[in-house]
Structure formats: C-alpha cells, structure tokens
Amino acid sequence: MAAETFVFNIAAKLLGELVSPAFQEACLVWGVESDLRRLENTLSNVKAVLLDAEDQQVHNEELTVWLGQLREVFYDAQDVLDEFECEALRKQVVEMQGSTTRKVRHFFSSSSPLIFRTKMAHKVKDIRARLDEVAADRAKFHLSLRSDDRHVVRGREMSYSFVQASDVIGRNQVKENIVEHLMGPSDGQSITVVPVVGIGGLGKTALAKLVFNDERVIEHFELKCWVCVSDEFVLKQLLVKIIKSITSENRSDLDEEQLQVLLRNNLDGKKFFLVLDDVWNEDRGNWIELRNLLIGGVNGSKILVTTRSPTIASMMGTMSPYKLEGLLHQESLSLFIKWAFDEGKERQHTNLVEIGDAIVKKCKGVPLAVKSLGSLLYSKFDERDWLFVRDNEMWKLNRKEGDILSVLQWSYNQMPSYLKQCFAFLSLFPKDYEFNTLNLIPRWMANGLLQSPNENQEPEDIGNQYIDELYSRCFLEDYIDLGYLREFKIHDLAHDLALSSAQSECLIINCQIQNISKKVWHLSYTDNTWQNENVLKCLQKSKGLRTILSMVKGVGPSTKSFVDSCVSNFRYMRLLDLSDSSFEVLPSSIGTMKHLRLLDLRSNCRIHKLPNSICKLQNLQTLNLRGCEKIEELPKDIRYLIRLRMFFMTTKQKSLLGCPSSLRRLALYDCGNLESLVETMQVCTSLRMLHIDTCGGLISLLPTLKFLTMLEVLIIENCERLDLTEMEDNQDDFPMSLRMLSFNGLPQLVAMPDWIRRSIKSLQILLIESCPNLTAFPEWLVNLESLRGLTILNCPKLSSLSKGKLCLPALRSFIIAKCPELIRRCQPKIGEYWHKIAHASDIYLDYKRIK
Structure with missing residues (x-):
C-alpha cells in the first residue's frame, strides 16, 4: 500500500486559514463560529501527532489508512472554507459598484444570505462530525507529539550565468578519451555509437554535457543534437525531439512518415553529433528502426549514448562502453567540501571535515550522494548534526542503485x-x-x-x-x-x-489507463487522452480533482465537450490547462467554477471571444490567452477578476480597458492593433513585470511608466514603431526601481533612454539585442552599481561601452555577440575595454567563453 504523505502540511495550511483574522470575522458574520472553533481545536490536536504518524506508517498499514481518511476530510474542509472566501469576494465585487447599477448585482447574484448561511452551517457541522470521528482513532496508535523542526537549507548566493558553470570533478580523463574518439575515424562503421554506462547519480549526463559543449566537438560537427530519451522509446516522440533539437521547431503535428522525411532532409549530407541521454529501451528492434533513420548523415557522424544498463550499452554501441566508475576518495572529499562549506571555511572546522571524510567513504564515490549530503550539512556547525548523518540507519539499506536512493530519500525526509x-x-x-x-x-x-x-x-x-x-x-x-x-x-x-512521494496524490495518465483512484487530486496527460471515452469515464469518478495539466505540445481538446465534462464533474478544480486546444466556444458554465485559480487557454487559434461569465471567477489568479489570435476583445467585466495577478494575452483591441488593479504581471503578445496602454496602467499600479512582444502598432509608452512605481521587470521586443526616447521631454520625476530591463528588436532605438537612470541603484540585469541603430551607451552606465549581468547581441553599430571609467563592481556576467567593433575592443589583454570588464566571472565574446 502506498504511503500517505503531506497530511501534516494540509492540516497546517487548514489551521492557518481557520485562525486568520479575515476568516474569524467571516465566522461571526455567518454564525458558524462555535462549530469552527471546535473544528479548530480538534485539528490542532490531530496536527500535533501527524509527523510521527507519517513516519510510523511504514510499519503500520492501519496507520496509512487512518492518514488517508484524515487527508480526505482535510481536503473537503478546505473546499468548505474556500466557499466562505468565494462568497466574501463576490460581495466585495458587488460593493465595488455601490448602488450605481442593478446589472452588476444581478450578474454576481447568489442565493439569499439566509440560504447561504443555512447551507454552510450544515457543511461545517458535517465536516466537524467527520473529523471528530476519524480523529478519535488516534489514541490507539500511541503517537508522539512533534513539531515540524526539520532543517531549512540556507541557500547559497546563486550564481548568475547564461551558460551553466560545470561543477564536474574527476572526469577530465574520460572526457578527453571520449572527445578523442569522437574526432577520430569511423572504423568502417556507417555511424559510430559511443556508449557510457554507470549507475544513477554517477554523473553520466554531466559528462555528456562536458563533451557536447567542448569547443573541439562544436567545430568538428556541422550539426549537434541533444535528446533525453528516458523511460519510453517511442519512435515518433524521439523524431520530434531530434528535429526540435536541430531546428528549434516542435513538429508534433506531423505523422511519423512526415517526420522521417523531415529528419532525412535535415541530416542529408551533414556530419552530425547526437547525444541520446538516459536510454532505458532494451528492445533491439526499436533501436534498429531509429538507427536506420540516422544513417543519412555524412560518414564520421557519431552518437553518444548514456544508460544505466550494460545490456543497452552493448546492444547500441559499436565499441566497448565507457564504464563510469565512482570518484576517487580524495575527489569525493573535495566535492563534499565544496558543497558543505563556503570557500576556505573548512579550515576553521577540521573536526567536521574529519567526520565528513567518514561520510564520504560511505557514499562510494557517487557524486550525487556526496553533493546531497554536503548541501544538507551546509551552514551546520554542530558536531552532533554531522555525527547523526555519519551514523544514520540509511547506510544499512541496500538498493540496486547503491546507496544513492537511500541518501536522496533521507534528504527528502529532512525537508520542511x-x-x-x-x-x-x-x-x-x-x-x-x-x-x-x-x-x-x-x-x-x-x-x-x-x-x-x-x-x-x-x-x-x-x-x-x-x-x-x-x-x-x-x-x-x-x-x-x-x-x-x-x-x-x-x-x-x-x-x-x-x-x-506523490503516488497517492499525483498521476500522469495516457490513453491506456484503465482506472483512476479517487485519492488522486492532481493529474497530467501525455497524449490525446481527452479523445478517449474510457478515460473521460474514469475521470468522472474523481470528483475531487484539483489539477488537470496538459503535457501535450501542439495538440489539445478540439471540442468543448472536454471542458463541459470538467465543469460538470470537477466543481473544486483549482488549475485547468486547456492549452493548444482548438474549440471555438468556451461554455458560459465556466463561470460556475468559483474555486478556479488558473485557466490556461494558450494557443487556441479558433476561439473568437470569451463568455462574460468568466468574470465571475473571483478566485482566478492566472489567465493565459497568449496565442488566442482571433479574440476580438476582452470581456467587458474583466476588471471584476479582483484576484488576478498574472495576465497573458493576445488581442485585436486598440487599447486595454478595465484590467484589474490586482495585476502583478502583464504580458502582451502579437497585439498588432494596440496603440496605447495608458488606460490600463493607471489602475495597475501594483504591476511588477511588464512584457510587450510584437505589438507593431504601439508608438509610445508615455505616460504609461510613471504609473508603474512598483515595476521590477520590463521586457520590450519586436516593436518596430516604438520610440522609447520620446519620454525624455517628460519632466515628471516619477520613481522607478527596475531590476531587469530587456530591449530586443527595436529599430527606433538610437540611444538608451535617459529615464533608465531612475533605476540606477536597483538595475541588476540589462539585455540589449537586435537594435541595429543603437550607436553608444550613455555616460551614466558607469553608475549602475548593482548591475550583475550585461548582455549585448546583434547591435552592429554599437562600438563603445562608455568613455569614462567603467567599473560596475557587481558585474558577474558579460556577454557580447555580433557586435564586431565592440568585441574587438573587449579582446583579452589587448582590447582597450578589457580592463573595464576583466573582473566579471563569466565573459563570452561571440558565444565563446573567455573566463
């Protein structure tokens, strides 16, 4: 029987809601304070023993059943409390309008207050009675009181880099051997397959990445492809992945024969290098079928395969496999110290290093185990914590993958x-x-x-x-x-x-699934599941579903029947992902899903309008309409989505009216008719991120930005008519605290706008790309004291950084490409700007890493 998890966490969240001032006030309004007080007391008593129960259930199946019963009651209780919140939000919307219109009151009307009060009082009594009944059984388990004092890992300062820095230790020699083999002749083979085999956690993928990104390999092969194969070796899916790696296009819309033709066309006459990472397939027929499609490349093409199975390595390889062994002890210890201490601090704790040495020996050279335990002990300086790890029972567990799964499981158990x-x-x-x-x-x-x-x-x-x-x-x-x-x-x-860990709550389904447990709260689908009637029947039994998530790119529901099924069966849905769908009408019944927090309609190319009933979803936090290119205009009552924080849209409107003031992130894509944002920005004063992409009709942002005093991220792309410097004449001294600024595809940009100076102390990331008429940076660039990353791509007229002193003390990443004159001036040692940027830890010139 699967273990029950997260029961403590659900109880803690439920208790937090019950004791919140806002909910206490609601209890008084609706007259349910007595029952909710008793519910709170019972919940507090049960919560105190849940951590012990979750640990002990491994040895007690009856305890698992009891936790499962509690979890079901807790989720039902969450839904009841959520109904109180929904009603409070509904009333708030009505009060926003005062008595100016009956229409709003009718639109958001509900049952009478007396009926709501009676209905909810009954629900609360039922929940309380059920919890009392289940909670009464806790005495027979003799559980101990415990608090959640699990260690919270203190995060290191995260590095800023567009290219992931390698932390690989002890693999230089095997890397050199593989690179040498890749550069060598094909030994008479039509295509050479180099296998790397080893247990999980040894760093096979990390090694493959070192090889894949080696400069010699990059120059030697005309095409490079990286594909993670994982559990399912399905030919069509692999073809889609390989083509995407080559062309950056997702062609899942093609059938298998079309994909084969497209692959041959892309490989024909080219020397390619393909990495097939994490292969599990032992069916030789499947491999032969794929290999035959890859023979079209030039002689000298190579494939690198990583796998945990020696059988697979032997089946696929055209040479003896590289058998990846564990790290040497000293290499393991160096890796452990790197993760357990800040640089140089280990010298102050020689006693801990000695204990760490014993811990490392038990990791048997597996890098993932070493790093996991090193990170767990990071910032802990009490010797007892280290001895607890060294002497833990987990080392007595024998797993076929070595100790790594035991180590990861134990590290997971230490999570809050x-x-x-x-x-x-x-x-x-x-x-x-x-x-x-x-x-x-x-x-x-x-x-x-x-x-x-x-x-x-x-x-x-x-x-x-x-x-x-x-x-x-x-x-x-x-x-x-x-x-x-x-x-x-x-x-x-x-x-x-x-x-x-999630097997009792989360499930990935496909067309072959025959049954779905009622315990499942979150599911995702990986194929055209929504077309399968049997799957829909299985779904209808799962009344408590919170999440339906699509993992199918390019293919979604084509009719509204799937949505109708969701609306009618899943009243408590929080997340509904209908991306890549192609139905024309979103049913007006969507407005009854009052618990919904996220609705994703992204890339529906047929839907023309949204029903105004969508504006009844007061709990909605995220609405994604990106790529819904036929939507003429937004619903007129969109401002009543008073909890909406994230809004992504494509629309044909000339201006945006009535967006809710709660927005934190607004993204506009392909809004070609959009001319002004002023009306929207006047109310969106809490906005933290604004992304404008391919809005060709937008000429000015004036006076938009002066309202956005909380804005932290501004991204503007492919707006060919937009003039950002026209704001210079505006003398309003409005505050700005941008942390990230990105300009891309702006032909009107000749000079950097002076209003950026208002963020001179806060700006951390500046990215300028494809601005062909930008000629110089301003003098105030030198004063960007917090700037961590500066990226300049494809700005051929830009020849200078700054005439004055450029120190940028916080600069870590400096990337320039396709800026010939500027790159010449930044050359190591000899470039006149080199001394201004040399202190950065990551420097890339034309995508080549300098340091």
Whole structure:
C-alpha cells in the first residue's frame, strides 16, 4: 500500500486559514463560529501527532489508512472554507459598484444570505462530525507529539550565468578519451555509437554535457543534437525531439512518415553529433528502426549514448562502453567540501571535515550522494548534526542503485513539510522537462502550496525561495538564475523520488489507463487522452480533482465537450490547462467554477471571444490567452477578476480597458492593433513585470511608466514603431526601481533612454539585442552599481561601452555577440575595454567563453 504523505502540511495550511483574522470575522458574520472553533481545536490536536504518524506508517498499514481518511476530510474542509472566501469576494465585487447599477448585482447574484448561511452551517457541522470521528482513532496508535523542526537549507548566493558553470570533478580523463574518439575515424562503421554506462547519480549526463559543449566537438560537427530519451522509446516522440533539437521547431503535428522525411532532409549530407541521454529501451528492434533513420548523415557522424544498463550499452554501441566508475576518495572529499562549506571555511572546522571524510567513504564515490549530503550539512556547525548523518540507519539499506536512493530519500525526509508537496508536484511533468519559474510558480499558487509566516511577502517571491532551496538540496540541475526567472530541470533520480512521494496524490495518465483512484487530486496527460471515452469515464469518478495539466505540445481538446465534462464533474478544480486546444466556444458554465485559480487557454487559434461569465471567477489568479489570435476583445467585466495577478494575452483591441488593479504581471503578445496602454496602467499600479512582444502598432509608452512605481521587470521586443526616447521631454520625476530591463528588436532605438537612470541603484540585469541603430551607451552606465549581468547581441553599430571609467563592481556576467567593433575592443589583454570588464566571472565574446 502506498504511503500517505503531506497530511501534516494540509492540516497546517487548514489551521492557518481557520485562525486568520479575515476568516474569524467571516465566522461571526455567518454564525458558524462555535462549530469552527471546535473544528479548530480538534485539528490542532490531530496536527500535533501527524509527523510521527507519517513516519510510523511504514510499519503500520492501519496507520496509512487512518492518514488517508484524515487527508480526505482535510481536503473537503478546505473546499468548505474556500466557499466562505468565494462568497466574501463576490460581495466585495458587488460593493465595488455601490448602488450605481442593478446589472452588476444581478450578474454576481447568489442565493439569499439566509440560504447561504443555512447551507454552510450544515457543511461545517458535517465536516466537524467527520473529523471528530476519524480523529478519535488516534489514541490507539500511541503517537508522539512533534513539531515540524526539520532543517531549512540556507541557500547559497546563486550564481548568475547564461551558460551553466560545470561543477564536474574527476572526469577530465574520460572526457578527453571520449572527445578523442569522437574526432577520430569511423572504423568502417556507417555511424559510430559511443556508449557510457554507470549507475544513477554517477554523473553520466554531466559528462555528456562536458563533451557536447567542448569547443573541439562544436567545430568538428556541422550539426549537434541533444535528446533525453528516458523511460519510453517511442519512435515518433524521439523524431520530434531530434528535429526540435536541430531546428528549434516542435513538429508534433506531423505523422511519423512526415517526420522521417523531415529528419532525412535535415541530416542529408551533414556530419552530425547526437547525444541520446538516459536510454532505458532494451528492445533491439526499436533501436534498429531509429538507427536506420540516422544513417543519412555524412560518414564520421557519431552518437553518444548514456544508460544505466550494460545490456543497452552493448546492444547500441559499436565499441566497448565507457564504464563510469565512482570518484576517487580524495575527489569525493573535495566535492563534499565544496558543497558543505563556503570557500576556505573548512579550515576553521577540521573536526567536521574529519567526520565528513567518514561520510564520504560511505557514499562510494557517487557524486550525487556526496553533493546531497554536503548541501544538507551546509551552514551546520554542530558536531552532533554531522555525527547523526555519519551514523544514520540509511547506510544499512541496500538498493540496486547503491546507496544513492537511500541518501536522496533521507534528504527528502529532512525537508520542511511545506517543501515536500511542492517537490512532489514536479512529478506531474515528464523527465527532462525544462522548467521555468514563471510557469511553475503560478501552478503552485493555484493549489495553495506556497506558505510564508510573513503575510506581506509576495507569493512569487516565496516560490523563488522554494526553487532555490530545492537546488541547494541537489534535487535540481541545469539551474540558471536569470534574475527575473529561474530555469532548471529535475535530476532523473529526483524525479523517481518525486513520483514515489506523490503516488497517492499525483498521476500522469495516457490513453491506456484503465482506472483512476479517487485519492488522486492532481493529474497530467501525455497524449490525446481527452479523445478517449474510457478515460473521460474514469475521470468522472474523481470528483475531487484539483489539477488537470496538459503535457501535450501542439495538440489539445478540439471540442468543448472536454471542458463541459470538467465543469460538470470537477466543481473544486483549482488549475485547468486547456492549452493548444482548438474549440471555438468556451461554455458560459465556466463561470460556475468559483474555486478556479488558473485557466490556461494558450494557443487556441479558433476561439473568437470569451463568455462574460468568466468574470465571475473571483478566485482566478492566472489567465493565459497568449496565442488566442482571433479574440476580438476582452470581456467587458474583466476588471471584476479582483484576484488576478498574472495576465497573458493576445488581442485585436486598440487599447486595454478595465484590467484589474490586482495585476502583478502583464504580458502582451502579437497585439498588432494596440496603440496605447495608458488606460490600463493607471489602475495597475501594483504591476511588477511588464512584457510587450510584437505589438507593431504601439508608438509610445508615455505616460504609461510613471504609473508603474512598483515595476521590477520590463521586457520590450519586436516593436518596430516604438520610440522609447520620446519620454525624455517628460519632466515628471516619477520613481522607478527596475531590476531587469530587456530591449530586443527595436529599430527606433538610437540611444538608451535617459529615464533608465531612475533605476540606477536597483538595475541588476540589462539585455540589449537586435537594435541595429543603437550607436553608444550613455555616460551614466558607469553608475549602475548593482548591475550583475550585461548582455549585448546583434547591435552592429554599437562600438563603445562608455568613455569614462567603467567599473560596475557587481558585474558577474558579460556577454557580447555580433557586435564586431565592440568585441574587438573587449579582446583579452589587448582590447582597450578589457580592463573595464576583466573582473566579471563569466565573459563570452561571440558565444565563446573567455573566463
């Protein structure tokens, strides 16, 4: 039986809502304070023993059943409390209009207050009675009182880099051997396949990346492709991945025969290098079928395969495999020290290094185990903490992958409870999925997974903290901090752990699925599942679903029947992803999904309008209409979405009217008719991020920016008529505190706008790309004291950085490409600007890393 997890976390969140001042006030209004007080007391008593129960259930199946019963009651209780919040928001919208119109009151009308009060009193009594009944059984388990005092990893200062810096230790020789083999002759083979084999966590993928990004390999091969194969070796999916790696285009809309033709056309006459990472397929027929399609390249093309299976390495390889072994002890210790201490601090704690030496020996040279435990002990200087790791029972567990799964499981167990549920949510995404926080955090938010003791902290900031902590615990890889977002992947072993942890809550489904447990709250689909009637019937049994997430690129529901099914069956849905759909009408019944927090309609190319009933979704936090190119105008009551924080849109309107004042992030894509943003910006004074992309009709931002005093990120792309310097005549002294600024594809930009100076102390990232008429940077560039990253791409007329002294003390990353004169002046040692940028830790000239 699967273990029940996250029960403590759900209880903690529920208790936090019950004791909040806003909810206490609502209790008095609706006359349910007595029952809710008793519910609160019972919940507090149960919560105190839940951590012990979650740990002990491994040895007690009856305890698992009890936790499952509690979890079901807790989720139902969340829905009841959410109904109170929905009613409060509905009343708030009506009061916004006062008595000026009956129409608004009718639009947002509900049952009478007396009926609502009676209905909710009954629901609260029912929840309280159910919880009392289940909670009464806790005495027979003899559980201990415990608080959630698990260690929170103190995050290091995250590095800023557009190219992930390698932390690989001890693999230089094997890397050189592989590179030498790739550069050598084909030994008579039509195509050479170089296999790398080793257990999970040894660093096979990291080694492959070192090879893939080696300058010699880049120059030797005309084409380079990277494909993560993972569990399913499905030919069509692999063809889509290979073509995307070559062309950057997703062609999942083509059938298999069309994909084969397209692949041959791309490989024909070219010497290519292909990495097939993390292969699990042992069916030789599948491999032969793919290999035959790859023979079209020039003689000398090579394939590098990484796998955990010696059988696969032997089947696919045309040579003896490189068997990756564990690190030598001294290499492991160096890696451990790098993760357990700030640089040089280990000299102050020789006693801890001695204990660490014993811990490293038990890791058997597996880098992921070494890094995981090093990060867990980072910032801990009490000798007892280190001895606890050295002498832990986990080392007695024997797993076929060595100790690494035991180590990761134990590291996971040390997570604070709030982080576990967020980590488990990642299991809904396929292996090797490329995450970014701008997409992930709204999904966490929609399900109420972000918690902070500071009520004033923005949820987006909390989400970024969670990501940083998961990275500090070594569960994430390919981590890049771009300032306004983080990009990363989850390590494949960590993904296995997430699947194991979330199996009672999260599920990935496909057309072959026969049954869906009623315990599942979050699901994603990986193929055309919505077309399968059997799957829809299975879904109808899962009344408590919170999340439906699409992992199918380019293909979504083509009729509104799937949406109708969601509306009628999943009343408590928080996240509904209908991206890449092609239905023409969104049913007006969508307005009944009052618990919905995120609605994704991205890339629907047929829908013409949204029903005005969508404006009844007062809990909605994120609405994505990007790529809905046929939408003529937004619903007239859009301003009543008073919880909306993130709004992505494509529209044919000339101006935006009535956007809600709650917006924190606004993104406009392909709004060719848009001429002005003034009306919108006057109310969106809390906006933190504004992204304008391909809005050809936009001429001016004046006086838009003066209203955006909270703006931190401004991205403007492909607006050929936009003049950013016309604001110079505006003498209004409005405050700005931009942290990130990006200009891309702006032919009108001749000089940097002077209004940027208002962010001179806050600006951290400046990116200028494809501005062909930009000739020089201003003198005030030297005063950007917080600037960490400066990127300049394809600005051929830009020849100078600054005439004065340029020190930029915080600069870490300096990237220039396709700016011939400027690059000449930045050449190492000899360039006149070299001394101004040499202190940066990452310097790239025409995409080549200098230091």
